[in-house]
Amino acid sequence: MKTNLTYRKHTPKDYKNGSAVRWCPGCGDHAILNCLHKALAELNIEPHDIAVISGIGCSSRLPYYMNTYGLHGVHGRAAAIATGTKVANPNLSVWVTTGDGDSLAIGGNHFIHAIRRNVDINIILFNNKIYGLTKGQYSPTSEKGFISKSSPYGTVEEPFNPAELCFGARGTFFGRAIDVDLNNLTDLLVASAKHKGTSVVEVLQNCVIFNNGIHAKITDKASRPEKTILLQHGKKMLFGVNNEKGIAIDANFQLKAVTIGQDGYTLDDVLVHDATTKDSTLHLKLAQMGYENDLPVALGVIRDVEAPTFENEYEKQIEEVQKKMPVKSFTDFLMSSKNMWELK
Amino acid sequence: MKTNLTYRKHTPKDYKNGSAVRWCPGCGDHAILNCLHKALAELNIEPHDIAVISGIGCSSRLPYYMNTYGLHGVHGRAAAIATGTKVANPNLSVWVTTGDGDSLAIGGNHFIHAIRRNVDINIILFNNKIYGLTKGQYSPTSEKGFISKSSPYGTVEEPFNPAELCFGARGTFFGRAIDVDLNNLTDLLVASAKHKGTSVVEVLQNCVIFNNGIHAKITDKASRPEKTILLQHGKKMLFGVNNEKGIAIDANFQLKAVTIGQDGYTLDDVLVHDATTKDSTLHLKLAQMGYENDLPVALGVIRDVEAPTFENEYEKQIEEVQKKMPVKSFTDFLMSSKNMWELK
Amino acid sequence: MTDNTIVNELKDVTIRFSGDSGDGMQLSGTLFSTLSAILGNEIATFPDYPAEIRAPKGTLQGVSGFQVRIGSHDVYNAGDKTDVLVAMNPAALKVNAENLKKHSIVIYDSDSFQKKDLEKAGFKTDNPFQELNLNSVQAIPVAITSLTKSALEDMGVDNKIMLRSKNMFALGIVCWLFNRPADIAERLLKEKFGKKPLIFQANIKAFLAGYDYGNNTHLTASTYRIETVKHEKGFYIDVNGNLATAYGLIAAAEKAGLRLFLGSYPITPASDILHELAKRKDFGVKALQMEDEIAGICTAIGASFAGHLAATSTSGPGLALKSEALNLAVMLELPLVVIDVQRAGPSTGMPTKSEQTDLNMALYGRNGESPLAVIAAFSPTDCFDAAFWASKLAVEHMTPVALLTNGYIANGSSAWKIPNMDDYPTIVPPYVQKHFDGDPSTWKPYLRDEKTLARYWAIPGTPGYMHRIGGLEKDYYTGNISTDPDNHRLMVKTRQEKIDKIADFIPKQEVWGDKNADTLIVGWGGSYGHLLEAAKKIRKAGKKVAFTQFKFIAPLPKNTEEILRTYKKIIVAEENNGQFASYLQGKFGNLPLHRFNRITGQPFSIEELVTEFIQIIDRKTIDNENKSYVSKTYA
Amino acid sequence: MTDNTIVNELKDVTIRFSGDSGDGMQLSGTLFSTLSAILGNEIATFPDYPAEIRAPKGTLQGVSGFQVRIGSHDVYNAGDKTDVLVAMNPAALKVNAENLKKHSIVIYDSDSFQKKDLEKAGFKTDNPFQELNLNSVQAIPVAITSLTKSALEDMGVDNKIMLRSKNMFALGIVCWLFNRPADIAERLLKEKFGKKPLIFQANIKAFLAGYDYGNNTHLTASTYRIETVKHEKGFYIDVNGNLATAYGLIAAAEKAGLRLFLGSYPITPASDILHELAKRKDFGVKALQMEDEIAGICTAIGASFAGHLAATSTSGPGLALKSEALNLAVMLELPLVVIDVQRAGPSTGMPTKSEQTDLNMALYGRNGESPLAVIAAFSPTDCFDAAFWASKLAVEHMTPVALLTNGYIANGSSAWKIPNMDDYPTIVPPYVQKHFDGDPSTWKPYLRDEKTLARYWAIPGTPGYMHRIGGLEKDYYTGNISTDPDNHRLMVKTRQEKIDKIADFIPKQEVWGDKNADTLIVGWGGSYGHLLEAAKKIRKAGKKVAFTQFKFIAPLPKNTEEILRTYKKIIVAEENNGQFASYLQGKFGNLPLHRFNRITGQPFSIEELVTEFIQIIDRKTIDNENKSYVSKTYA
Numbered sequence A, B: 001m002k003t004n005l006t007y008r009k010h011t012p013k014d015y016k017n018g019s020a021v022r023w024c025p026g027c028g029d030h031a032i033l034n035c036l037h038k039a040l041a042e043l044n045i046e047p048h049d050i051a052v053i054s055g056i057g058c059s060s061r062l063p064y065y066m067n068t069y070g071l072h073g074v075h076g077r078a079a080a081i082a083t084g085t086k087v088a089n090p091n092l093s094v095w096v097t098t099g100d101g102d103s104l105a106i107g108g109n110h111f112i113h114a115i116r117r118n119v120d121i122n123i124i125l126f127n128n129k130i131y132g133l134t135k136g137q138y139s140p141t142s143e144k145g146f147i148s149k150s151s152p153y154g155t156v157e158e159p160f161n162p163a164e165l166c167f168g169a170r171g172t173f174f175g176r177a178i179d180v181d182l183n184n185l186t187d188l189l190v191a192s193a194k195h196k197g198t199s200v201v202e203v204l205q206n207c208v209i210f211n212n213g214i215h216a217k218i219t220d221k222a223s224r225p226e227k228t229i230l231l232q233h234g235k236k237m238l239f240g241v242n243n244e245k246g247i248a249i250d251a252n253f254q255l256k257a258v259t260i261g262q263d264g265y266t267l268d269d270v271l272v273h274d275a276t277t278k279d280s281t282l283h284l285k286l287a288q289m290g291y292e293n294d295l296p297v298a299l300g301v302i303r304d305v306e307a308p309t310f311e312n313e314y315e316k317q318i319e320e321v322q323k324k325m326p327v328k329s330f331t332d333f334l335m336s337s338k339n340m341w342e343l344k
Numbered sequence C, D: 001m002t003d004n005t006i007v008n009e010l011k012d013v014t015i016r017f018s019g020d021s022g023d024g025m026q027l028s029g030t031l032f033s034t035l036s037a038i039l040g041n042e043i044a045t046f047p048d049y050p051a052e053i054r055a056p057k058g059t060l061q062g063v064s065g066f067q068v069r070i071g072s073h074d075v076y077n078a079g080d081k082t083d084v085l086v087a088m089n090p091a092a093l094k095v096n097a098e099n100l101k102k103h104s105i106v107i108y109d110s111d112s113f114q115k116k117d118l119e120k121a122g123f124k125t126d127n128p129f130q131e132l133n134l135n136s137v138q139a140i141p142v143a144i145t146s147l148t149k150s151a152l153e154d155m156g157v158d159n160k161i162m163l164r165s166k167n168m169f170a171l172g173i174v175c176w177l178f179n180r181p182a183d184i185a186e187r188l189l190k191e192k193f194g195k196k197p198l199i200f201q202a203n204i205k206a207f208l209a210g211y212d213y214g215n216n217t218h219l220t221a222s223t224y225r226i227e228t229v230k231h232e233k234g235f236y237i238d239v240n241g242n243l244a245t246a247y248g249l250i251a252a253a254e255k256a257g258l259r260l261f262l263g264s265y266p267i268t269p270a271s272d273i274l275h276e277l278a279k280r281k282d283f284g285v286k287a288l289q290m291e292d293e294i295a296g297i298c299t300a301i302g303a304s305f306a307g308h309l310a311a312t313s314t315s316g317p318g319l320a321l322k323s324e325a326l327n328l329a330v331m332l333e334l335p336l337v338v339i340d341v342q343r344a345g346p347s348t349g350m351p352t353k354s355e356q357t358d359l360n361m362a363l364y365g366r367n368g369e370s371p372l373a374v375i376a377a378f379s380p381t382d383c384f385d386a387a388f389w390a391s392k393l394a395v396e397h398m399t400p401v402a403l404l405t406n407g408y409i410a411n412g413s414s415a416w417k418i419p420n421m422d423d424y425p426t427i428v429p430p431y432v433q434k435h436f437d438g439d440p441s442t443w444k445p446y447l448r449d450e451k452t453l454a455r456y457w458a459i460p461g462t463p464g465y466m467h468r469i470g471g472l473e474k475d476y477y478t479g480n481i482s483t484d485p486d487n488h489r490l491m492v493k494t495r496q497e498k499i500d501k502i503a504d505f506i507p508k509q510e511v512w513g514d515k516n517a518d519t520l521i522v523g524w525g526g527s528y529g530h531l532l533e534a535a536k537k538i539r540k541a542g543k544k545v546a547f548t549q550f551k552f553i554a555p556l557p558k559n560t561e562e563i564l565r566t567y568k569k570i571i572v573a574e575e576n577n578g579q580f581a582s583y584l585q586g587k588f589g590n591l592p593l594h595r596f597n598r599i600t601g602q603p604f605s606i607e608e609l610v611t612e613f614i615q616i617i618d619r620k621t622i623d624n625e626n627k628s629y630v631s632k633t634y635a
């Protein structure tokens, strides 16, 4: 994404439009919207150079609240629509707002293929582990056993972990945030925009109506320092109320939480986060923390790797071809056809 | 899959039907078909207890050559159809035959969701890295730069590695084979059938017409011992003409090929394959060998982990509910409705 | 105080509870309709949700309504205009103003008609009634919020529970107004909240407070009693169309001796079918929420292949996605029930609104010549019969059947007499083992029953009948893949004839009304109640008219052409741009059609129907052209 | 030997090259048609592939044919029955036997008519001609295989190359038979194989050997020359329909000053459009092969939003999958060209065969009232004009346009005169900046141009026109989401009117033939050539008849009803079960329709058309009923 000449420094207000916001009071989506306004101001992209594209779901209503170009599509297809928009005009800053159902149920295929192609779009995945707009069915991220309208006796299927799927599709950027921590969410959105290629930002979002408190265990102010860890590239992986704990690795390549000064662990044992290694093994283990073990859930930029983007490679190929076969008019093209003949 | 009482020991012939096989002479699909006949005979499943379900593609023609129940569906949807069949009748042995386009392009979503649910179906993925039936377009597994009818100047996108995607969807079974090694392919099919849950068997298959030799580098008799390694659960990971080489791991958890007796490496340094660890980190690294490094490509059962299957969990839930609310006739059910009233 | 209010006897009354989404109006409405049914009234309901889960409080977008019509008999629909409106805030008043009868009663919560409330609803003055020109309505302010609060004061419940109980206070007033005995309400509340004693107590208290308030203050000069005529004796429950659809499938599976399978994906307004069937594990129902609509229908196809009664449920956008796989089912000739709860389109359209615009898609929305059976349900309770029929035809004729309902009847409810299942026909799957003397050697997978042209059902697991089916064209005799031109022609013809032959197995079309009328009103599916009532009113107005509503759309009943050719004028009334009319005209040609098309996302207005139909009846000319979609308001 | 064979002048001849898929018959046919075109003949071709990539050698399933019709003029289609058949094996003879004219010439490779070859093709005797009752054809055995081998013996090429050159030997014979100068063939072969000298040499040698063999042996008593009449002067190339479609899009993009974008997924018989546009990076075309059809159309929608001329190409099953997203494009009111190269359905059907059965799906295959424009191409070369028109209407009217071609015209080819692009109209995108005095403040995203009712195009990246669009119903004035009933009605009407208004911008329908005929033959799309020729033959037979072929299906040209009402009988001829006939009848009513429907996967047979049409012309009664799908062979 190239940013056009910026006329003046923007403020979050420049990205808001007048429409009344229609999410339920207390819904985590409000926070995500605000953070996006802030992130865009920080990035200082012209509102007319932004396209926000969505599918269907509560989360997918977001484009209506932006003073940018926006397209509210059909369920699950935002990543594909956004691919078309970005390839057509690589100068646009293209965002996708989507839900866990929208992007991982019906839209799963476009999600993994956009990631594989590494189109430079920024996907914000509102993960509330529920279908909000259709009033409370389980989603592909709902825990096994989850009771909902469509699973009155509990689900019998394993959920996806969006990070795992992203890496399985060879993702180059993955980050995670919680809806209640505005600063870090804003930072993460900024980082995702700066990444060239498909970035996936998973926001653990609360649906007050149909799945209230689903992330509370980790997002509650009280438990947050113990239950989450903010990863920062180049920094030690520390957490805890006083950053007294850290993530270390054992000989079997298993991660574990250690307390500095206890059991003989020192700061040196704590890993330094490198988001940029091509090999995703460690990123994956970090992203899995807290899901099948009791390590803190990783937030922040977990993976941010450089790789060619689809639209750039495509443009480059066009340029190369045009160098070899200089553009002419359609008529000239036909007239230079090898198979042409003349009737006189 | 429960096998019904077997009347007699079956032979491969029992699974063939009279139809003339219509694949191109020399196509790798012939070998896969033969191995499936053999594997079923070895498993000794009654032909009438087998359903082979496919999408569209050369690979998806396979059901027509089976003396079993078969359904040739629409493009990309075999995994979903098979899910319905298996959930409806868990006693059937359900197989899916599919291509790289069928299961990873249009069918990608059903592929990952079947795997996530762990439905007990056996997916044979014929990976010829091309669209055969439509005469030669690139597929999601074609290497970047691949020239085909639809990519006359070479593709500009990264391919999927089916194993990565399978693990990203929390796969419980993944194996790989080459079409020219009939014994190991047959063994792998047998192992995949024995696995309870979704098993993915990737067969590196040659399309003589549109992508001849695409796997030759590793499948050629001459290079095979150096370029491939057959993983066997509980055995050392050895390869080379005389099994003189092995796979070891370094301190950074990077795999490497070592020659026993050289550079101080002994047999003790060579890893023992454990297909059954829940943690998929090492399985993933094994499955990636040969793709972005020059390690030998892993064949055989790479991952085979126990986990509840969707259809069993579903049946169990039905049983539990029925225990609590014993089955009655529909009329009795209505008549016991709490909201009923009588008009006299 | 003794009761000296006047009690008026009414035949029929329409009441609408309206407020914010959070105000619990759906519950007040449901309870009122259920208890009226228990009292022996006929009922019909029409929940009218907003599209947003929770729009900002007090705004027009957030208004959620529940309309109940109760009457002594002939309650075929939930009514047009309301006799009584309960308005919990100014937005509710504004949204419903157009639909108030001239002298209707409006009970409103005066606590929430304050300045800021009025502003939120876009009122400019402090007299909303005047502003809306509602000069002849009987506006009754009740301080519902504060009265509820004071009623619950001594219970020690929190503010939230107090506020949530307002709807019961309102219900209490309405029950008093219509002379509904309070004890039935108490019983219903107990069933609903029995497990949560505190909530139950709060609700009951608020309800009684409202009831007594009406009584004590003589809130209106008169109260009403709805006549009850003798009804069919029996046991009743309240069902909406989605529930009845789910029940129809369960009943059909039982009759056919098959397990029921549903492959689905949630979508408004069809999700409740999935919800209900997911609950029905007691019947062994397998109801899978899949990753998308395509997987929904594909699992159903897989389950049908495996020998289950398989269905898939969705709404318009979902049916569009299913079309490729539905076409596969046509080729496979497997039983499949495809339920489309139509909503307002095109595209995402207006998901919570209803119309009849998916008929064309159900008939034609697939590549190639792809015939299937199409059935449309008349009313909430008729969804049971329609789903039963759809299942029967699917299984016995080995074909997909599209069942069209719509948001209006899917969410609307009526009292439903629990049927005697012995009155329903058997369903006999054409199992292959019962034919060919149980000898597979002469059988081929596409050999057909002579009467139905259905192929026989050979189910995986059955020894001896192994076979392969698929979406490619196949040989008429062997079932093998074939590209032979004459064979293709024969197969195209046979698939069509198989559907056409269903006409031999369905009831003849019936006509209601004047034998010697010149004009026939034609409708299909969910508009039944509105059209029947309009027809009745037209007769009352002294005009001759006949009326027929189609449930079986493809194939049409055998006597359809005969009926249509009897009349000089045919008015085809649809909530679309004339799809059924064109279907009839395209099929029969030369029909004297008038198209009455209304696409508003709302059910027909009976008043409008009557006026316009009478005009057409009185007119001299015939007008096949489709001009009636022109909107009066804007054109 | 001097040439003393007799040379006959012919107007028109149909030749079919037929053999195994591997025999290279497509190349022989293509070369023969191209060089005939270069000589000034009119040409039409019909490649007839098997469904399998490589069916077993020598079997009926493996037969691949390429039919070429060449003539002096009026070659509108590739002909019914063949005058000359080249049969490389017995299967090829058998498959084509039905389509041989009575006294046709059959040149066959006697080397491959051995016992085992005959058995593979299911012959029971050693005289296949007798077995097939081909007693009056002129059967000419040529040892093509061994003669080719001996011709190439001294070249030192391997057996594979020798066998692969058989097709050139056969071509040589046919070129001799029709007096085509050998040097043009040499030139064409050089262009084809210039980069592979060995292959080129082998091909040329085999070709000349065949040519000389014919000449030297006086293979037939007479050879033929096809009259060449004066043609329009100019430069020509050979195009098939898919190539012409791709070119039409490129030309339209150039005219509109837009970049061209294609989002697609491979599918027979549409893939070649993707292939060609993927090549055309020299024009900056962006042609993406996506993960499925839905992503194909969705990327196109995204690109259209971003201001490109966007298209998506597919065949029937793919269009079914696209229907939900296509409906979104209807709501978004963005330009989009959706190409459906129709193939035989339903479901997967017969992918390599052609029919016209997707019309209903294009018109109606979406939820809600979802109007769009539908255009159908007449012939391979007309695909260029049709694609150009589709693009023009899409851009200028801000709507999706469905362009229907079919397998027959998509793979069939003709000589195409390179057009002077100045003769084509301009295409003017309704950019928003050019309106509202360039001032965004009074603009709303769904405000419309008065004449077209198209909304204005505001493209991301343009300062000041930021806006949001989507699939939910929107307010007529503000473009905001709306569920207002009257507004919905207005929007439904407006979307329909926008499409109806296109009729103001397209050519009037023209009628060919007798002014005072009683009978009008009506067709649409790709059957043009067959119907026109049939009409001409009917006139030659002394009957009066008129003929009209529809390219613009939705909306219909303005004078359509006027034309239709002129005739006493209307024969609507379609390769489906009467979809266009029902569309006309449903729209206009009271049309005296006869439906002629043939669904065989093959193009119409002109002979059959002529016979049946004359019968209908002579008949006294009118028969709107759709009974004609009954197959003669099997019924």
Ligand SMILES: Cc1ncc(C[n+]2csc(CCOP(=O)(O)OP(=O)(O)O)c2C)c(N)n1
Pocket: A056, A057, A058, A059, A060, A074, A075, A098, A099, A100, A101, A102, A103, A126, A128, A130, A131, A132, A133, A134, A139, C265, C266, C267, C268, C293, C317, C318, C321, C348, D324
């Ligand atoms: C084709 C189609 N299928 C289904 C729906 C109904 N639908 C709308 S949103 C949604 C899921 C919403 O869940 P999610 O994506 O998690 O978003 P959330 O509302 O939770 O933010 C569904 C099933 C639809 N609109 N279109």
Ligand SMILES: Cc1ncc(C[n+]2csc(CCOP(=O)(O)OP(=O)(O)O)c2C)c(N)n1
Pocket: B056, B057, B058, B059, B060, B074, B075, B098, B099, B100, B101, B102, B103, B126, B128, B130, B131, B132, B133, B134, B139, C324, D265, D266, D267, D268, D293, D317, D318, D321, D348
């Ligand atoms: C809906 C739909 N889209 C596209 C096609 C065309 N199609 C048939 S098979 C195929 C891909 C085949 O590739 P693959 O799955 O790799 O199978 P292979 O032939 O290589 O075994 C395609 C694109 C189709 N039949 N249906």
Ligand code: SF4
Pocket: A022, A023, A024, A026, A027, A028, A029, A058, A059, A128, A132, A133, A206, A207, A208, A209, A210, C053, C054
């Ligand atoms: S339903 Fe849930 S996700 Fe949707 S707006 Fe309300 S709180 Fe948010």
Ligand code: SF4
Pocket: B022, B023, B024, B026, B027, B028, B029, B058, B059, B128, B132, B133, B206, B207, B208, B209, B210, D053, D054
């Ligand atoms: S085209 Fe390729 S994959 Fe298909 S049958 Fe032939 S060799 Fe096999």
Ligand SMILES: [Mg+2]
Pocket: A057, A099, A100, A101, A126, A127, A128, A129, A130, A131, A132, A139
């Ligand atoms: Mg969600």
Ligand SMILES: [Mg+2]
Pocket: B057, B099, B100, B101, B126, B127, B128, B129, B130, B131, B132, B139
């Ligand atoms: Mg393939």
